[in-house]
Each structure stands twice: as structure tokens, then as C-alpha cells.
Amino acid sequence: MDLNVKLEIYEGPLDLLLHLIKKNEVDIYDIPIALITSQYLAYLELMESLNIELAGEFLLMAATLTQIKSKMLLPVLEEDQEEEEEDPRMAIVRPLLEHMKIRDAAEALERRAILDRDVFTRDVSLADLGLAPAEEALVEASLFELIDAFQRLVSKFEAVSGLDIYLETRTLQERINEIIIFLREKRQASFEELTAKDRTKAEFILSFLAVLELARTGCLRLYQHQTAKVIMLFFADQPHFVKTQPNEPDREEDRDYEEDQVE
Amino acid sequence: MSLSLKTIVEGLLFVAEEPLSLEKISEITEGASLDRLQKVMDELAAEYEETGRAYVLCNVAGGYQFRTRPELSPYILRMKKKSPARLSRATLETLAVIAYRQPILRAEIEKIRGVDVGGVLKTLLEKGLIRVAGRKDLPGKPIIYGTTKKFLETFDLPSLDALPSLEEMESLGQEKEGKLF
Numbered sequence: 507m508d509l510n511v512k513l514e515i516y517e518g519p520l521d522l523l524l525h526l527i528k529k530n531e532v533d534i535y536d537i538p539i540a541l542i543t544s545q546y547l548a549y550l551e552l553m554e555s556l557n558i559e560l561a562g563e564f565l566l567m568a569a570t571l572t573q574i575k576s577k578m579l580l581p582v583l584e585e586d587q588e589e590e591e592e593d594p595r596m597a598i599v600r601p602l603l604e605h606m607k608i609r610d611a612a613e614a615l616e617r618r619a620i621l622d623r624d625v626f627t628r629d630v631s632l633a634d635l636g637l638a639p640a641e642e643a644l645v646e647a648s649l650f651e652l653i654d655a656f657q658r659l660v661s662k663f664e665a666v667s668g669l670d671i672y673l674e675t676r677t678l679q680e681r682i683n684e685i686i687i688f689l690r691e692k693r694q695a696s697f698e699e700l701t702a703k704d705r706t707k708a709e710f711i712l713s714f715l716a717v718l719e720l721a722r723t724g725c726l727r728l729y730q731h732q733t734a735k736v737i738m739l740f741f742a743d744q745p746h747f748v749k750t751q752p753n754e755p756d757r758e759e760d761r762d763y764e765e766d767q768v769e
Numbered sequence: 770m771s772l773s774l775k776t777i778v779e780g781l782l783f784v785a786e787e788p789l790s791l792e793k794i795s796e797i798t799e800g801a802s803l804d805r806l807q808k809v810m811d812e813l814a815a816e817y818e819e820t821g822r823a824y825v826l827c828n829v830a831g832g833y834q835f836r837t838r839p840e841l842s843p844y845i846l847r848m849k850k851k852s853p854a855r856l857s858r859a860t861l862e863t864l865a866v867i868a869y870r871q872p873i874l875r876a877e878i879e880k881i882r883g884v885d886v887g888g889v890l891k892t893l894l895e896k897g898l899i900r901v902a903g904r905k906d907l908p909g910k911p912i913i914y915g916t917t918k919k920f921l922e923t924f925d926l927p928s929l930d931a932l933p934s935l936e937e938m939e940s941l942g943q944e945k946e947g948k949l950f
Contacts, residue, residue: 517859518884563884604881607935611865612858614933619925623846623853624839625827627786654895 519567520605543571651730655697655737681716689741697737775809788832830921863889871915872902
């Protein structure tokens with residue numbers, strides 16, 4: 507039986523090379539190419555025998571190493587010497603040095619006073635307080651934000667353990683219609699609000715799919731509050747939210763939203 | 770009580786949810802000069818530092834913000850009942866490449882890292898640490914990446930210029946064995 511394991515020790519060929527250079531305690535500017543190449547290839551063989559999938563980059567590096575090794579073996583002709591040909595090993599030394607620099611840079615970033623790990627600001631989520639976020643802080647939500655919201659909300663269903671038996675009570679089209687009716691009346695709602703009545707994960711996913719479908723067909727617009735991260739859905743026959751509302755002053759709209767949030 | 774500019778600035782900083790720039794404060798205070806505000810800010814920062822408050826005034830992402838002292842983090846994390854999201858090494862290294870070499874193409878990142886970075890780029894975009902900075906005028910109009918303001922905020926950096934240069938880093942890396950900073 508084949509067992510497929512993905513080993514993440516060496517993320518890439520440069521990591522592996524660096525490891526070999528360190529292990530053998532050799533100078534990066536004077537790499538004993540024959541030694542390193544044979545160890546590198548031995549590692550690849552080992553990985554292969556363990557049935558560990560290797561990225562193509564590892565093979566490319568193997569080819570580069572072998573090429574450098576053969577170049578080094580060739581006697582240099584006198585004429586060529588005048589041209590002062592570069593040490594073929596530079597082809598790997600340069601990327602290795604760059605890689606080391608970046609590694610150090612990453613480590614230095616890691617050691618900084620990172621927000622929400624080492625240092626904190628006073629963060630009171632506006633949504634928690636039930637306050638309306640300022641409308642100018644709304645930005646059009648991308649798929650990423652939507653998926654974020656989805657993950658955040660779907661996790662609350664995962665907490666319930668036990669056997670999940672559900673009956674498919676509604677179709678996607680029915681759910682879409684429900685949302686349209688809901689939004690036509692309310693004009694706007696948060697994603698949380700819309701899915702508040704969903705009791706099971708399946709129901710929630712159905713709502714999510716319905717929202718995606720409606721957004722795709724342009725029936726609703728999705729905006730996200732920049733700091734509160736609340737995804738807001740606006741019914742789309744409203745050409746632009748809040749500001750272009752002809753009759754209602756901005757305040758009115760704000761209050762609507764406030765109530766929504768408190769519920 | 771007559772309000773001093775320092776008190777006003779302190780109040781603004783207390784309430785602000787994002788780092789406040791001197792320009793913004795100047796606007797709010799209706800014309801306090803940037804020089805004066807800078808002086809006030811330095812004084813405030815020194816006061817908080819000296820009096821051993823739980824929070825200090827930090828210069829991040831082009832503005833100023835109160836932040837708790839790093840020593841307090843174990844307590845705060847316990848209160849928040851969550852462990853901080855850790856960035857994997859692959860993610861951090863990719864972020865470092867982008868931070869230092871931006872604007873940069875995905876192909877260029879992969880050349881430096883020596884591996885595929887598709888998944889990591891997605892993670893970084895989702896976390897809001899990097900952004901699509903535009904498209905390069907090359908065949909296929911490839912996307913170029915850059916870091917965001919949130920990157921500066923997250924890593925406690927006043928600006929991109931504040932990143933230690935890679936050359937400095939090298940010498941730092943050599944002495945690393947001894948001490949951290």
C-alpha cells in the first residue's frame with residue numbers, strides 16, 4: 507500500500523542546501539560542490555524511497571548542482587582563463603545569500619513587538635457595542651472577506667457535537683426568494699442577521715450560497731465595515747447606499763442600522 | 770480648567786481607534802503646527818515611558834497610538850482567552866521578501882524563495898498584510914504586490930523606511946548568537 511506523506515522540513519531546495527552547508531560546516535563562498543551535491547541527491551533519494559512527494563524545484567536544483575559540479579571538473583582552457591570566467595558556484599551562492607538575508611529579515615520581523623501578540627490597543631468592536639459604523643468606512647467586500655465571515659459564522663455550528671441528521675427542507679431558490687423578500691423590506695442587513703435563524707450548518711451554508719448567487723447576479727451589493735468587519739448586504743435597486751438615499755436623511759439610516767445590530 | 774494642547778492631544782489619542790497622524794491632529798485642533806504637535810507628542814511619549822504606565826505612546830504606520838507594554842502580553846492574552854495567531858516561517862519569509870522588495874511580482878518572490886508561494890500569498894492577502902499594488906506592464910499584466918498599512922501597524926513600524934536594511938540585518942545575524950536585539 508502506498509503511503510503518501512508530505513514532509514515540510516525543508517520547504518524548498520534552498521532550505522535544504524543551507525542545512526547541508528551548515529551541517530558540514532563549510533564556507534558558503536567555497537562550497538565543496540561534489541560533497542554537497544552527493545548529499546543533496548542522497549536526500550532526494552531518501553525522500554523518494556519514503557514516497558514523499560517532492561516539489562519540482564528540488565529536481566531543478568539537483569540539475570543545477572550537477573551542472574555546476576561537471577563544470578568544475580572540466581579543465582579550464584588557458585584562453586578562457588584570461589576572460590576570468592566567474593566561479594560556476596556563484597549560480598547557487600547568490601540565491602543562497604539572498605535567502606539567508608530574507609530568513610534573517612523574517613526572524614527580525616518575528617521578534618518585533620507584534621500587535622495582538624505582544625502589544626495591544628484598546629479595541630472595542632463597534633458591532634459589539636451595537637453602534638453603527640460610519641458609512642464612509644464601508645468598503646466593497648471581496649470574496650476573501652466573505653469567506654472570512656463564512657468561516658467565522660460556520661464555526662459556531664461546529665461547536666454542537668452529536669449526530670447531524672437534517673432534512674432538506676428548502677431549496678436554494680426558495681432561500682434566495684426569502685432573502686429577496688427580507689431585504690426588499692429592510693433594504694440592508696448584516697450577514698450575521700441574515701443567517702441568525704439558521705439552526706444547522708446545512709441551513710447556514712444554504713444561506714451563504716444564496717447570498718453568493720444574489721451577489722453574482724447583482725441583486726445585492728456587499729460591503730464591509732473596515733474595522734468592525736461586519737459584512738453588510740444592501741438591496742441593489744438602491745443604486746448607492748445611504749448617501750444617495752433621496753428622502754431619508756443619513757441619520758435615519760444610521761438608526762436603522764443601530765437597531766439591526768442590537769437585535 | 771484651561772486645556773493645554775497636550776491634554777487635547779492625549780484625549781484624541783485615548784479615543785482614536787487607529788494611529789493618529791500629526792496632520793490629522795493639526796486638522797482637528799484647527800491649526801496647531803506640526804512642529805508643535807511633534808514636540809507635544811515627544812513629551813507625552815516621554816511622560817508615559819517615565820511614569821511606568823501600562824501603555825506607551827508608539828509611532829506606528831505614520832501616526833501615534835497608545836499600546837500596552839510587551840511585558841503585559843501574557844496577562845492580556847489570558848484575559849482575551851485566545852492565543853495569538855502565529856505566522857508560519859514560510860509566511861513570514863514571503864512577507865519579508867515583499868516588504869523589502871516591493872513592488873514585486875509573484876514570479877520574483879518565488880525566485881527568491883525558491884518555492885511556490887501561491888498559498889502563502891493568499892494567506893497574507895486574507896490577513897490584510899499585503900495588497901495588490903497594481904499590474905506590471907508585461908505580457909499577461911502580472912499582479913504586483915506590496916505591503917499594507919496594517920503590515921506597519923502589526924509589526925510596530927512607523928513607516929517602511931523604518932525596516933532595518935538587509936545589510937544591517939546581515940551583521941545583526943552574525944552577532945545573533947549573543948543577544949536578540
